Amino acid sequence: MDFPSIETVINVLSAKGYVIYDNPAIDWNLNIVGIRANVAKPDKFDDLLVVFHKFSGNWDARYYQITTDPSPSYLAKPINEKGTAVLKEGQYLGTHKLDIHKRGTSSAHKALCQNLGEVVVYRDKNLDGTLDMRPESEDAGYFGINIHRGPRNGKWDENNRNYSAGCQVFADDRKFDEFLLMCENAEQAFGNKFTYTLLNEQDFR
Numbered sequence: 001m002d003f004p005s006i007e008t009v010i011n012v013l014s015a016k017g018y019v020i021y022d023n024p025a026i027d028w029n030l031n032i033v034g035i036r037a038n039v040a041k042p043d044k045f046d047d048l049l050v051v052f053h054k055f056s057g058n059w060d061a062r063y064y065q066i067t068t069d070p071s072p073s074y075l076a077k078p079i080n081e082k083g084t085a086v087l088k089e090g091q092y093l094g095t096h097k098l099d100i101h102k103r104g105t106s107s108a109h110k111a112l113c114q115n116l117g118e119v120v121v122y123r124d125k126n127l128d129g130t131l132d133m134r135p136e137s138e139d140a141g142y143f144g145i146n147i148h149r150g151p152r153n154g155k156w157d158e159n160n161r162n163y164s165a166g167c168q169v170f171a172d173d174r175k176f177d178e179f180l181l182m183c184e185n186a187e188q189a190f191g192n193k194f195t196y197t198l199l200n201e202q203d204f205r
Contacts, residue, residue, distance in 0.1 A: 083125025
């Protein structure tokens with residue numbers, strides 16, 4: 001996926017009537033925007049996360065490879081009887097905060113967690129390994145659709161296919177550390193409450 005300019009991202013957000021945080025008086029007033037690939041591939045880090053904010057009157061932007069799709073192993077074996085969660089594209093105002101992902105497990109780590117508000121997911125339960133996003137399967141609630149770290153090398157590991165049960169997952173945990181530091185700066189600037197927006201590559205055509 002090509003990296004769209006920040007001006008293009010802002011134009012898409014504006015066209016949809018979404019909130020854009022652009023107060024130049026507040027450093028680290030983050031806009032966190034996922035862009036799902038038009039052709040979803042659950043075994044690839046083929047999606048994009050764009051994080052941008054005003055700094056000294058100008059936009060500062062970072063681009064990260066992520067997946068917005070649940071992993072094949074969870075599509076084949078859902079952990080929820082309703083089906084595997086696939087986050088619906090949209091804007092989720094103030095739904096996330098810095099907290100611990102997978103608290104109490106060996107893989108627990110600080111992440112941006114969906115603890116403050118409901119999101120909408122599609123439920124895929126036909127076990128065919130492809131993503132099904134049917135309107136009739138929509139489900140709203142607190143599902144732990146977190147933004148968290150992924151593998152070390154930035155590549156899909158065929159021996160570990162459990163990256164996401166619906167979360168938004170970084171391709172490289174070193175890049176995630178950079179993102180986490182930005183979120184920690186934002187927390188100090190205006191509090192522990194974050195908005196996540198998910199778009200589709202098709203929105204840019």
